[in-house]
Each structure stands twice: as C-alpha cells, then as structure tokens.
Amino acid sequence: MTETPAHLRPFVLTTAEVAPERTGPIDLYLPEGGGPFPAAVIVHGGPLPPGMTPTPRDWPVFRGYGSLLASLGLAAAVIDHRLHVLQTADGVVLDYPTAADDIAVAVEAVRADPRVDDDRVVVWFFSGGSLLSADWLRDQPAWLRGVALTYPALAPLPGWPVDPRFRPVEAVAERGASLAPILLTRVGLEGPDIATTVADFLTAADGAGVKVEIIDVPNGHHSFDILDDTDESREAVQRAAERVRQLLS
Template sequence: MHGAPLPPDAPDPRDWLLYRGYGALLAASGVVTALVSYQVSELSAMPARFLPVEALSAGTGVPLVLTRAGQDIPPVLAGIDAFLPAATAQDWPMRVIEVPDGQHSFDILNPGPQSEAAVLAARDAVLELLATT
C-alpha cells in the first residue's frame, strides 16, 4: 500500500514506475502482486476505520511485510508503534524491515544502498512468508 497523503491531482500510484518496478521485482520471483490505491490529501482526512491496528481483529492472518522508516512522520510512527505489539500478540505472520535513517518515501527520495537493501529485504521477506504460510 502506498503512503499518504497525496495531492488531489497526483497520478494514480498504480501507474508510478516505483510500484511497477516492485511488481516486476516480485514477478521475477514468481509472485503476483496488487497495489491498493486510495486518495487522501491529508492524514486527518483518513477515516478511523483505516487504522491498521483495528483491522487485526477482523483479518485472516494474511502475511504482512512492514517497512518502518525511522525518520517517518510522527503519526505514521505512532501507528506502527501501536500496530506491532498488537500484531505480535496475535501471532500475525509478519516481518518488519527497519530503515533507521529513512524518511517517509525513502525509496523514492533517498535512492542508495540503504534503500536498495530495504527493498531487497522486503522482497525476500515476502517470499519467505509466502513459502511458510
């Protein structure tokens, strides 16, 4: 799922080369992907039901790979901090990719070895979770 918020006139993230590249990276490993697309211009406009921690009780334990950018915006980091212990308590199949120096959208804004390593680690985590669940 792409990050939020996006400007109202932003192109659909499913058309972004970044996400098409992720899809191609996974397809090369035999994985079919889909990207959830939503338009939110401000974090405050996101509905309460969007909170991932609340979705845990309604979910089916679908494997999840979460990338945590250590320098992300405070509301995102707070959401991750609430989500991780709740998911762990429910034995949710999950891998967390830590990018300590990453900001929100680090994979777009800060290309380099740390970003590349995080993307490849996320790919490997997806493949591992799919093989074990």
Template sequence: MTAARPLIGALALLVLAAPLPATPALADTAPWSAPATTQRVEEAKVFRSGDADLSGTLYLPKGGKALAAVVVTHAAGSPSRASPLYRHLIEMLPAMGMAVFVYDRRGSGASGGDLKTSDYALLADDAVAAVRMLKTDPRIDPGRVGVWGLSQGGWLALLAATRSPEVAFVVSISAPVVTPDVQMMFRSANALKVQGYSQVDIDQMLATRKAVDDYMRGTSDKAEAQRRIDAAKVQPWFPLTYMGETVRDRDVSRWRKEIEFDPLPSLETVKVPALVLYGAADPVVPVAISVERLATITPRRPNLKVAVIAGADHGMQTTVSPKDQMDPARADMAAPDAAEYFAVLASWLTAKGLAAR
C-alpha cells in the first residue's frame, strides 16, 4: 500500500490541476504558454441505437493506440455531453492514456429518440450501442471498453454490463442500491429538511409520494393519488419533490416502469471488474443502506470494489452545501472536486490495466 501512494498522489494532483486552463485563445497565444504533454483530440460521433441516432464527442490522446475507453451514462439531471459533471473525465482520462465518449441522452441535445417512452433497459442499451461503436475504432482496444455513470447513470452502467458481454468494466458513482421509490422518499425528505420545512410538511410530502407510488403499484386508485397531489402542489416545497401536478395513467407512466427496479440483482450478475463509489456526505442517496446491501454480495464478487469517499456529496463534491446541491435549479451544476475520488478512480483504473500512464 505504501508504494502506491506516490502514484495516487501524483495522479490526484494531475487531475486537480487539469480543470484550471483559462480561455483557450489566451492559452494559445500568451508568451508564457508551453506545449502540454498530452494533446487531446476531440471528434464528433453519431451512432445508432434502436430507433434513434445519438450524437456525442470522443476525446482521446493524440497518437494514442490500443486505448482503453469509457462510455459515459447520464445522471438524470445531466443529459447533455456539455454538462459540468462530465468535464473531469474529459480532462482526466486522456491524460491517463484513455479515451472517453460522452453523448447527448436520447431526446436531448443533438440526439434523437424520446426519453418519455424509454426505460432503464433502453437507456442501458444506448450505452451498449456506444460501446459497440467504439470497438470499431482502430485506436480503441475492443477488449477494454467500459461504462462510467453517476446517480441514475450509475444504475445504467451496471445494467449495461448485465445486458451485454461487450462491456469490459464498470465505474458506478452514487447509485443507490435500493428501489427508486425508496430512494426518492429519502431524497425528498432530506430536500425539505435542509430547506427548513417542518415535520408536518415532510409528513404531507411523504404521504403524497406514497399515494402516487401505491397507485403505480396497483394497490390504490388514481383519484386518491390526484387528490393528494392537488393538496400538495400549492405548497412552496412541492418543486423540491420532482413530482408532476397531474398523475399520469399507470399504463403509460415512465415512473411505473422505474419504481420497482432493484439494482442489487444486477450487481449479482456483473462479472466484470466494477468500482462502486459513494460520498460520505450524500443527502440524496441512502449510502449506509446501500453499502450494507452491497456487503451481502461482495464475498461472492471478488471483482467488485466498494468505497465511500470522505466529505463527498452526491456529485463527488466537497464544497457545495446540502441546500444548494438539492436545489432543482442547480441539478446540472455538479462538478466533482473531491481529491480522494480522483485518487481512488485513478488508482483503480491503473490497477486494472486500463490507464496507459
């Protein structure tokens, strides 16, 4: 362990330094500028998945050959390839001798398709299609293409590995190992707490969510769910819950397709190397419960590494208050800054033979 620390420290410093470049024009012309060791190449790519053409950008070190590559799956609130959440991968991985592909989620940006008619399986298959596309690139090692995802993207990364043997490894960040209904109860309660709402407000919110969830499960009727929503939607805390003002019919509701998805069985079937990380200060995901559930399968999964990053939140940040990170208006503003996260990720990629340097 002692011998590995200089490498981890050096890689962490490299990553922490990477996001600092100023305006590209200034960097190119300033008299004090110097050529970077790694020249990063950016290439637009379009690939087909099911009924949609999806668009993204491939980033890789100039002149690289037989590169390991990462496909990025999306957090629910970060559907664009330009999201700040993915910037650290774009700057970090090519410097480590790896390629990374970030695309616009179906129905977003330059990608076709319709998110409303999708489910987790379809979104995971989109990632698999991206993996398959990268395998045809002569600069990419077809045996070393994996998937990275955060939050909902962490679920999708794991699911992609269960749906295709072409996924060589998985990095799953802040993905709750509970069903979505349990996770949203946890998240919504904490969102109201950090905003200073009373327990009465929290209880009303939880009862409203439960009524909608019960209808989606088929154990309650739609009228009762809508009555609860009508009473809640006039409350100032309602936007913090991510619930719509109208209860959709369960036969066409996307939430109905998601509500009972349990990621733990997926982890049981993932045989490829997998890194699962959480933030110790995450108010969005029930980390303690997730780690406890994962502990039931890790003895049977020697390729599975689980770690909790000190001081990190849901987006692997250490500098954002719980109130700000749970503000819906800031949903696409997360940008990882936890040094330990960078170090653990870099160390794992190196240990698995994926990083060239």
C-alpha cells in the first residue's frame, strides 16, 4: 500500500468545504452573499519541482484554509505561483523573482474582482514562500492591512541561491515601525535552520520598533496543520484565521 505523501494529508481542521472559482492560477473562495468581501491571499511554500501534480492549490491544506476563511466571511485566494527549483547551465536556481511577479499580478487580479473589497487585503505566506514577503514588507500600499506568516523561512537557508531582494529579516529592519501588522505562527519543533531565521526576524523587528503578534504552537512541527492532528494545531489554525479576519475588519 502506497503511503500518502505528507503534503497530501488531510487538513487538521474540519470545516464545510467551499468550492472555489478557478481563473488561471487563482482559486477564489467566496462566502455567501454579494460582497464586496475583504480578502486574504494565500502564498504557498516551496521551492517545488516544476510539473509537480497536484499543484498546491489542490492540496488539502490550502483547500482547507480557503474554505475556513470563506466561512469567516472573507474572500480567500489561493495562488499557484512558480516558485520552482530550476536547473540551468550555471547550476541550480530558485525562481523567487518569477514567483514574486506571479503574486503581484494575482493580488491585483483579486483586488479587481467586484466581489472583493480592494481596500482590505492581507497576504498570508507559508514556509519557504515567506521569503516572498520581503517585497510586501518593503513597499506597502495603503490597502494592505497585514502580513501573515506561518512556519516561515525568513532568510535563505544554507545553500539556497536566492536573490538578496528576498530577505525579510533585512526588509523588516529597513521599513521599521511604519509596517502594517505582522502575524507570525511559530512552531516549537521547527528545524534549526528555519528556527534561526525566525529568531533573527523577531530580533530585527524588535530593533526597528515593529510589533509582531505571535501564535505559538509549542508541540507543532513544520506543516503542523497537516502533520500534527491535535487540538493544539486546530486551535492555532483557528486563532490565525480569526486574527486575519480581525485585521480585515
């Protein structure tokens, strides 16, 4: 019997499934009613190999987050972006610039939807996709009501060839206290390389006068929302989603 890959395990929280509308690389989950609804844009992690199937927007975890946010009265957009590991003549490239462009285009497409309140948006980053938050920390439009980070990598990991643009630790220090609210979900059993980036980010934020709201999952692993089927995990997911809703109220 073939074991289910970790990324295809069930979401830890049971919620009524909402069928998304699919347009290009965007799956849009909508509450009942006419809107316009404030929106959370979900940015998956990586880097991932090109051609991976199913793509992240069809993983149970992101379908779960989309449905959960819709149940809270938010539009939730799950984006398939092209954060891939590419082999070139010069070696391996992690394609953060292409993914950043994908996200910027998708966010504007979501904001242009008449059912979305284009003045109230949170961008929510996961795992290795969190390096992409650097752009949103440095250059924040007035409609960005917050940045959420879940089990994030906040600096390139050892051996990762990443453009210096994608360094959230430096971005938060540069922008300082003018930043929109930051919500960070941190797991207690994180790998040491990623845990170090989170600690460095929090130190930089504190030094710049930036308040970061932390949701701790003391017994959680990276990807706790599929790996740790516990009440602690479910509470953390619910707290994060509810806090995103509050940021958008």
